[in-house]
Structure formats: structure tokens, C-alpha cells
Amino acid sequence: MNTATNGLKTWTTLAGGRRRPTEYEVVSYNLHTRTRHPGYAYELSPELFMNRFYREHVGGSVLQHPDWDAFRDPDELIYRQYNVLQDGHEEYVDGLLEEHARNEHDLALDPAWLKGLPRLYTAARYPLHALQMAAAYVVQMAPASTITNCAAFQGADQYRWISRLAYRTRELQVACPDLGFGAERALWEDDPAWQGFRELLEKLLATYDWGEHVIALNVVAKPAFDLCRCRQLARAARDAGDTLTAMLLEAEWRDSERSQRWTQALVALTLQHAPNDAAIATILARWQPLADTAIDAWCAALPGVPEAAAAVKRGLRELQQACGVQPA
């Protein structure tokens, strides 16, 4: 019979560590219930669709690791800090928008540049939303709560920039009612500049192996997409005197960099398990060509930056190398 009523210094699951657990670990570590039993993630018939689905796509994933819970977000982001961080960044964006509106920024833009913005800039809300959905898939499938949390913040970040893009779309629509702002769906669906990314993202969304999904998303598709816009389009915008677009994209890049940091940590952990090396190489070999096609098509539409595609591909390979994987 237990008579012990005294307390503990830390969660039993964190006891024995060499240092005192941080608040991040206390509220983020080892929280999933779906990973407790390899046979059934959910407390119902093992042969129920969702149990088979989880078994197949996580238990049978191309990526395996004996201890996914060993993953730590290098930013150690927890919910309340996320809001503090992003509220501050949003305040900065509010300031940018207010200041540029006051200066009638849009009216001073070069008409040729403005004409290209629906295609190059505001149509991006569709792929951003695809990335939001893809992150949500990682949230619901990841075999560690520390991974789930990073993906949840990433998904919310994507919606952040859809919102800001919608804001700008409306502002530009008011300033230039005849340029097609707000009617970008046809561009996303049919414009050759977008078809590469459309194919990449549709295929990514329909990829249900969790390991392949997270690598294809965070090591290939998202950084490729972010590099195109947040680096190359930002550069073109600056050259065209569109400082607002440039500064918004540069602000978006900060969120992308956070994604890259946890991606590097995740890949580093993944590579601790030797067979994953070959698995990741296979994933990259499958997805990199799609990304390259997407980059080429999109960058070809970018005016004034002839070497954009090469720069994006170089940037992407650098990010992949930083993750410790050899680009395909």
C-alpha cells in the first residue's frame, strides 16, 4: 500500500537528466498518447481505418527513429512565447503598412511592376494555404509532441502571411481596380509561372507517409517557395522601388528561418538512425526535380533578376547541406 504523499522535483519522464528541465521541456516533452502502442494509435478497434492509417504512415514510414521524442526545437518555443514573439512582429508589420499607406506608396509604383503583382505576389495565398494544410498534416501525424508543436507554429505562420497578403491584395485592389487583384485563382490554376509549384504542392499534400511528407515539405518545397518569394521577389521589389513588398517578404523570411532551424534539428536527429540516410536521399531524389521545375518556371516570370533561379537553387542546396543531407 502506498503511503507516500511527498512530491517530485520533476516529471518522472524527465528525471535523471543532468540539468534542470526548462519550461519548454516541462510543457512540451513526450505528450502524445497515439504513440504508446505500435498496434493501435487510437483506443478503438485496431483495424479501424484511422488505426490502419496511422500504422501504415507512421509505424511503416520510410523514416524510423527509436526515440523521436528526443527532438527539441532549437528555439524552445512554447505557446505563450509564440504569441509574444508574433504579436511584436505583427506590430512591426502594422507599422510598415500604416507608414506606407500614409505615404501613398502604391500610387507611386511603376505601372509595369504593379501589373505583375497579382501574378508574382498576391496569387501566393493559394500555395501559402497549401503549406498551411501540409504543416497541419505533420501536426496530426508526428510521432513526438515536440515535432507537432513546431509544425503547429509553422502552420499558423503560413496563415499569418496569407492574412497579410489578403490585406495587401485589398489595398492594391482599391488603388488599382483594373489589375485583377483579388481574382488570382485563375493565375494559380493556369499561369505557367505557378504550375511547377502547384504540382509540387498538390503532390506533397497527397503524400501521406509522415516521414516523406515532412522532409518533402520542410527540406524541399517550403524552402524553395520561400526562397523564391522572400529572397528573389523581395530583391526585385526593392529594385522596382516597391519597398513595402520587399519589407513584408523580408519579415516573412524570419518565420521561414525559424522553420529552417527546427528542420535542421529534425534532420540531424533523423540521421542519427543510419538507415534514414538512404531514405532521405530517396525522398530528395523524388522531390528535388519537381522543386527545380517549380523554381525555374516561377523565376522565369520574375522581371529584372535573370539569375534568380540559380540563386534559389543555390540557396536551397545550402539549406539542405546545413541540414546535413546531400542534395540530389
Next chain:
Amino acid sequence: MALLNSEDWYDIARDTNWTPRYVSEQALFPKELSDVLEMPLELLETFDEPYKVTYRDYVKTQREKDVGAYSVKAALARSQMYENASPGWKALLQMHFGAVSFLEYHSVSAFARMTRFGRAPGMRNMATFGSLDEMRHAQVHLYFAYEYLAKSRTFDWAQKAPRTDNWVIISERHTFDDLEHTRDAISAAIMTNFAFETAFTNLQFIALSADAANCGDFSFSTMLQSIQSDEARHAQIGEPLLKMMIDSGRKAEAQKLIDISFWRCWKQFSALSGTCMDYYTPLDKREGSFKEFMNEWILDQFVAKLEDMGMEKPWYWDLLLEDIEVFHHAQQLGIYLYRPTEWWHPIAGTNPAERAWLEEKYPGWNDTFGQVWDVIIENIRAGRLDSTIPKTLPMLCNMHGLELTGVPGRKWNLKDHTLDYQGRRYHFQSVVDKWIFEQEPERYAGHLSLIDRVAQGIVAPDGVMEHMNMAPEEYGIEGTNYAWVEAYDDALTTRRATGT
């Protein structure tokens, strides 16, 4: 030029659906994950979230809310609230944090299912916030529980519970995995957002919060209220979907989802909140009885909501009204008797004054549940403590996963509703639990309750505690060290003298 208002651009931010070309619609949105009823996309795309919040406002508001919730905690961190709390309130906190924290965290993924597989951008965006909300609730729970951990190891279960096969945790998982995690995005939203969150979270966040404030536990009270403000927002994902189901001739299917979810939630809240409200909360701090709260805040409001939507009361309404009188009293007995199997330190909550209150709130209590408590009291007073802990395992319901209970004493009523399905016999508490099973037997039939695991030899009878991941130092102990029976020394003398 001034900043735009959110209504100027909000619709653009949710104009993000497109028609896939490089993969099929079915590959992108498998019906098992998106919508088993295959409602027309044109209809689903009309989803209009009743409560609109922008990302900008979300991070600002939530930041401010967290400052409030965490600062109360900081102010009280050095207080002696826990040390000074009654054994019942301690038991309530221990049970609450162990039972609720992991469910909050699990829900992060349920909303992510809606974000990925919902068919309307507005639904997906609101579910994106839903995932963050649930992460908030999990983290604030874990943060608070961690504070208490230094005072009692029972709070380890706030973090540990999800990885265990404790019978209470199995019961919770069976329920909420059924409603939230193993259905298509639309069914899950109806069952979770509409039936569960709209109907039942008031119980946690209004009733429990009021009791907590009465007990002087302001940090817990503030935490619960702060969580409720998120629930009230994201619960609204369900209603537009329900309306679509009705408008497209799928009212019967919607009704079934609601009926299943409402009953399953009822069983959980009855066993966990009902016992807390009517037994664990100190008598002089109770806002009202569990039954009163159910009637006022749950049943009346939910029925009004259902009727407002053109839906019917669940078919089992009369059975529910009967169950409200008894189920949690029976569960309280089981929880008390099987206390070593629980991570918290249960109390009886049945001293003479508490019994008088129970009899007043639930006329006939003394002639039924009271008779069992009389036996327990006699055993404790005679020093036969071992006799107050059953030697055999209880029968568990194959639907709600809790003990199969009935009404003891003079109104003896225990009926095991059985069903033979594919060579196996299943046991149910009620016709409703059995009915749920029959709606989709293959969903439930393969699951083994803790007792099934023993019966099938998967778990040895003497290995049950280990299977439940309970180390000996974690076995639940009597929360008052049996001090509560002392009140009967006087009471019994009086009763014998007066012949009552």
C-alpha cells in the same frame, strides 16, 4: 490612407480553395478523412465561421490572456493554497490535471485534421487557431501541475497519463478517440465542436471554476475561465457544418453523430465532474449539485440549441434524466473502493452532513447508495480496511469503459446489457451504450477493455497494476486517512438512540 478594417480583406484570406490538377480530388481529400457523407463541395465551400478572428488579433488577444492567467499563478505560487486545501479539493486537483491535460494536448491534432482535411478555407483557418488553443490549454495545465508536483507526486500524471493504460485513461481515450480523432473532419467537428464543446465544457469551466473560486483556488478558477474563452470561440466550427448537413438532407446522420457524442461525453463528465461536484468539493463551497447544474446549464441550453437548429433531443432523453440521478453516485462508490488503481487520493465525501445534503439533492440516496456506504463505514470503524477494497476486478462497460454499475440498496437495479458479436460477448451499462456499439460494431469490436485483457490472458491478474503503469508508490490512497468516519461516532449514537 488609414489601415483597412479586417472585414475589408477577411474574405480574400479565405478565398484559397482551388481545383487540383496534378492529383485527384479524392487523393487530396480522401472521404474517410474529409467527409464520409460526400456532401457537395459547393455546399461545403459556403462555410462561414460565426466568430471571425484574424491572426493579428489572435496573437494579441492570446498574449494578453496569458499574461492574466500566468500572473495569477505567479502571485499564488508562494501561497499555501494547496497545503491548506481540504482533502477533497486536493483529490479534485489531482484527478483533474491527470485526466484533462493529455486530452487538451491530444486535441491539437484533432483540429489539425480539420485544417488539413476540412473542405472550406474558413473552417481550416479557424481550426488552425483551434490547434494553437489546445496547445495553450495543455501547456497551461502542465505548467500549473508542475507547480503542484513538488507538493505531491500525484501530479506526475498530468504528464504521464497519456502513455499509460490506466483504466480511467483508457476510458477517456476510448471516448475522445471515438469523437475527435478517428472520424472524418466534418463528423469530428459535429461531435467535438458542437456536441462536446458547446454542450459540456460549461461544466468544467463554469461550474468547476465557480467552485474553485469559492474554495479560494483563484489560480485554478482563472485558468479554467481563460480556457473557456478559447473554447467558446473554436466550438463554433461545428454549427455551420451541422446546418449544411440539415440543409442537404442529412439530418438523420447529423442527429446520430450528436446522439452518440452527447451520451459518450455525458458518461465521462458524470463520472469525473459529477463526483468532483457532489463529493470532492467541500460542502460549504458548493454552488449547487451536479444534477442542478446539468439541468440548468447543460440540458436546457443544449436542447434550446438543438431546437434552434431544427434538431431533436437525443432519443434516449428519458433514460438520460434517470441516469443523472444515479450514475455518478454509483461511480463514486466504485472510484472510492478501487482507490489503489487511481493516481489521485479519493475521498468518500459522505459524512453525516454531506449525506444530508445528498439526500436533499437526490431524494432516496440514503436508501440506495447510502446503504453501501453504511457497510463501508462499519468496516472502517471496525478496522477492517481491507474489506473496503475489493479483491476482484470490476466489470467494465465495453462502451464507456467505466465500472458497470447500477442502483444498490432498496431500489436494486443492475442490468448488464450484453451483445454477442462475432463470437465475443460484450457488456454494456445501458441500452444506449449498446446502441452506440450497434451503429458501427467494427469501430468498437476489436477493442479490449482492461478486464478483457485479463480474461484473454494478455494481462495476468496479478499484473494489472503494472499493466496500468502504476508503480506501488503511485497507488491511490484514501485522501483523509479515514478520518471522515469519526463523524459517525456521534451520529451513530444519535441514530441508535432515536431509532432512525
